[in-house]
Amino acid sequence: MADLRRTCLYDLHEELGAKLVPFAGYEMPVQYPMGVLKEHLHTRAQAGLFDVSHMGQVILRPKGDMAALEAAFEALMPVAVTGLAEGRQRYGLFTNARGGILDDLMFANRGDHLFVVVNAACKETDIAHMTAHLGPVAKVEPVTDRALLALQGPEAEAVLAALVPQVAEMRFMDVIAVDTVFGALWISRSGYSGEDGFEISLPEASAPDFARNLLAHPAVAPIGLGARDSLRLEAGLCLYGHDIDENTTPVAAGLSWAIQKARRRGGAREGGFPGAERILQELAEGAPALRVGFHPETRAPMREGTVIWDAPEGGRNVGGITSGGYGPSVEAPIAMGYVPQDCAEPGTRLWGELRGKRLPVTVSELPFRPSTYKR
Amino acid sequence: MKYTEDHEWLRVESTPEGDIVVVGITEHAATQLGDVVFVELPEVETVVATGDEVVVIESVKAASDILAPVDGEIIEVNAKLSDKPGLVNDDPTGAAWFFKMKIDDLSVLDDFMDEDEYNDMIG
Numbered sequence: 001m002a003d004l005r006r007t008c009l010y011d012l013h014e015e016l017g018a019k020l021v022p023f024a025g026y027e028m029p030v031q032y033p034m035g036v037l038k039e040h041l042h043t044r045a046q047a048g049l050f051d052v053s054h055m056g057q058v059i060l061r062p063k064g065d066m067a068a069l070e071a072a073f074e075a076l077m078p079v080a081v082t083g084l085a086e087g088r089q090r091y092g093l094f095t096n097a098r099g100g101i102l103d104d105l106m107f108a109n110r111g112d113h114l115f116v117v118v119n120a121a122c123k124e125t126d127i128a129h130m131t132a133h134l135g136p137v138a139k140v141e142p143v144t145d146r147a148l149l150a151l152q153g154p155e156a157e158a159v160l161a162a163l164v165p166q167v168a169e170m171r172f173m174d175v176i177a178v179d180t181v182f183g184a185l186w187i188s189r190s191g192y193s194g195e196d197g198f199e200i201s202l203p204e205a206s207a208p209d210f211a212r213n214l215l216a217h218p219a220v221a222p223i224g225l226g227a228r229d230s231l232r233l234e235a236g237l238c239l240y241g242h243d244i245d246e247n248t249t250p251v252a253a254g255l256s257w258a259i260q261k262a263r264r265r266g267g268a269r270e271g272g273f274p275g276a277e278r279i280l281q282e283l284a285e286g287a288p289a290l291r292v293g294f295h296p297e298t299r300a301p302m303r304e305g306t307v308i309w310d311a312p313e314g315g316r317n318v319g320g321i322t323s324g325g326y327g328p329s330v331e332a333p334i335a336m337g338y339v340p341q342d343c344a345e346p347g348t349r350l351w352g353e354l355r356g357k358r359l360p361v362t363v364s365e366l367p368f369r370p371s372t373y374k375r
Numbered sequence: 376m377k378y379t380e381d382h383e384w385l386r387v388e389s390t391p392e393g394d395i396v397v398v399g400i401t402e403h404a405a406t407q408l409g410d411v412v413f414v415e416l417p418e419v420e421t422v423v424a425t426g427d428e429v430v431v432i433e434s435v436k437a438a439s440d441i442l443a444p445v446d447g448e449i450i451e452v453n454a455k456l457s458d459k460p461g462l463v464n465d466d467p468t469g470a471a472w473f474f475k476m477k478i479d480d481l482s483v484l485d486d487f488m489d490e491d492e493y494n495d496m497i498g
Contacts, residue, residue, distance in 0.1 A: 036435040037410035226409075226436060299413050299457070301433045326412040326435050333413070355431065 007053035008147050008204040012211055016222050024120035026054040029224040036226035040328040043193055043231055047153035048223035049214050056123025057143035057201055060114040060134060068137045069114065073107070076133055078250060078273045080260035084109045089173045089188050091258050092116075093250055094129060099275030099282070100246040101253065102129065104238065108175040108188060114138075115175070115186065117148070117199070119240045146186075147207035152197030152231070154372065155219035160187075160198055163213060167198060172373040182206040182213075192228070194235025194371040233334060234327045236293065236367030242304060243291060243322045243336060249275070251282035252338065254291045254366065259283065289319065290344040293364040294335040294352070300359060301326045301333040302352045309351045310343060312358050318343050321352065327368055334368045335361070376468075377484050378493035379444050382407075384468060385484060388475070396476045396484070398444060400432075403497050405467040409434040411460045416452040417474060423449060430473050432463065444487070447478035 004027040013020060018029035029051065031039060042048060062069040070081040079092045086109050094102035103122040108115045118126040123142075131140045151160055161168045164178055170189040178185050186201040202210055214220050229239070238244045244253045262268045265280050273279075296302050306321040324335025335352075343350060346365050351358035377385040382404035386397045405411070413433035423429055423443040430441035452474045456462060462471040488496065 030436075031409070035410050037412075040435075230435065299460075300415065300431075301413055301438075303438070326433070328435070 005054075007051055008207050009051045009053065009211055012208050013051065013222075016215075018222070018224060021225075023225060024054055026120065028054060029222070031224040031226045032222050034221060036224070036230065037328050039221065039223045039227035040230050042221045043153045043195060043223055043227060044329050045154070046219040046221070047151060047155040047159050047197075047217075048193070048227070049211060049220050050150040050152065050223050050228055051147070051211075052150050052199070053147040053204075053207070054120040055148055056116075056118040056120065056126060057146055057148060058116040058118065058123075058127060058130065059139075059141040059143060060116060060130065061139045061141060062113065063137055063139065066112070069134065072134050072137045073114065074263075074269065075272055076129070076274065078259045078263050078276070078279050080262045080269070081107070081114075082269065083262070086111045087175055089175050089190060093255065093258060094126065095250070095273060095275040095279065096246055097274050098246075099249040099278035101240070101244045101248055101250060102126070102246060104240055104244065104255075106188070106190065110175065110177065110186075115201075121241060143201070145204055146201050147204050149200045149202070149207065149211060149214075150191050150193075150197060151200065151214060151220070152191045152193040152195045152223075153219075154196065155217075156195070156197040157374070159214060159217045159220055160200075162217070163210075170198075170374075172196070172375050182210045189374065192235075192237055193231035194237070194367060194369060195231070196372050196374045229323075230325060230328055233323050233325060233336070234329055234367065234369045235371055236336065238291075239323055248291075248338070249279055249282055249287055251279060252287035252289055252291060256283060286341060289338045289340050291322075291336060291338055291366075292344050292346075293366045293368060294321065294324070294337060294350070294361040295364045296333040296335065296352060297360040297362060299333065300354055302335045302354055302359075302361065306335070306337075307353045308337060308339060308361070309353060309358055312351050312360070315351075318350065330368050336366060339363065376490060377487035378490065379487055380496070381442055381444070382497075383441065383444055385444055385487060386472075387481060387484065393477070394481055395450060396445070396447070396478055396481075397472045398441070398474055398476065399472040400441065400463065400467055401493070402467050405464050405471075408432060408439060408463070409436045411463040414456040414460045414463065414473070416454070416456065417449050419449055419452060421449045423447065423476075432460075441473060443476075445476070445478050445483050447476040449474050450477050451475040
């Protein structure tokens with residue numbers, strides 16, 4: 001694994017007995033000795049600590065005023081940036097001219113700049129994309145000396161508040177910056193597990209100490225990418241490159257909620273983003289295929305790539321699974337994928353082809369498990 | 376107990392109808408697979424050849440096959456694993472046997488590793 005990068009918590013992962021695997025160019029913990037299943041359940045019951053330092057952190061610093069940066073950033077996404085209050089974060093999507101998704105991201109208004117977190121696998125292209133389009137109005141500054149940790153689960157607030165009391169006052173998608181003995185912490189109340197929790201950006205130099213402090217709490221266990229994946233799958237959240245990509249539109253992906261009224265037809269700042277024609281049309285008329293959940297009716301998990309049919313034999317190949325596996329909290333196999341509109345109604349029975357056999361699945365609503373964000 | 380390169384263990388049991396071979400996977404294999412969430416067992420009375428895929432194991436991470444270690448007939452499967460696949464992690468060399476086979480010639484087992492040789496292989 002010579003060419004792989006390591007996060008500043010690599011030594012800690014090894015010390016904790018992590019199994020390390022290549023992921024998005026980094027050597028990352030896929031699981032710790034507890035194992036994926038128990039790590040998943042521990043996060044839902046108490047609190048899990050995730051190293052997500054491989055993700056891209058970027059500051060967009062306006063050359064002039066923030067309004068010009070916000071307007072330029074809006075031109076890359078069907079999402080409202082203007083109007084996002086200081087101290088608030090929002091989910092965003094870079095789109096292409098065909099309305100496909102280049103990446104999904106989080107961005108926060110931190111008063112005199114925007115702070116953006118993008119997927120690890122896309123960060124170089126995202127930075128190039130932002131630099132190319134925002135150059136006239138903003139400096140695009142990749143943050144390369146800070147770690148990113150996620151603390152997720154019902155005990156996350158109590159654990160983090162012991163070190164940073166201010167977090168108890170935060171609501172879902174609030175962001176704050178706090179000076180501590182660990183340096184400046186940039187904290188958002190968010191995550192990707194469906195649980196209440198926080199993401200904490202902090203200086204690499206103090207990140208191992210900070211992580212050890214959190215792990216010293218009996219409610220906190222280190223959690224690898226394996227459980228991160230099953231947690232987000234149960235929460236119905238998309239994984240870029242699997243459930244969404246350059247060929248899926250936000251409407252097809254069930255992400256229309258991320259497109260505020262102001263950017264839709266008749267809105268104050270209608271359109272004006274890549275792929276607007278297609279996305280606005282799909283918002284009004286629906287997309288030909290939609291992302292749905294599947295409950296396999298047998299106990300056999302159905303994974304990415306499983307072909308979906310509309311009949312137990314013969315019939316049409318109507319779609320496929322883009323993410324799937326076993327849901328430890330729902331105690332059953334779960335999956336999601338795309339099917340045409342006429343197959344997308346929850347309760348519709350379809351068939352997934354597994355090892356040459358077609359096994360029944362039921363189309364279901366997403367998420368599989370209600371989220372517990374602190375609104 | 377004998378061991379295959381595919382991390383199966385084979386145990387000979389004497390029954391009134393003759394000797395049979397019980398097949399499971401090793402502790403090492405169970406650990407590598409991770410938490411097992413589904414086991415698909417073969418039909419009883421299936422006649423299998425060495426290398427046939429006879430069992431599918433799904434862990435939280437991936438699907439894996441168990442291959443028939445020798446030629447023979449499946450005479451019993453461990454139905455408990457359908458309801459409690461986690462037994463494969465809890466007791467891989469005991470309660471979580473997968474199937475029992477009738478084979479013609481027990482001497483074919485001589486080719487497999489003993490415990491020391493297997494432990495050397497997995498290092």
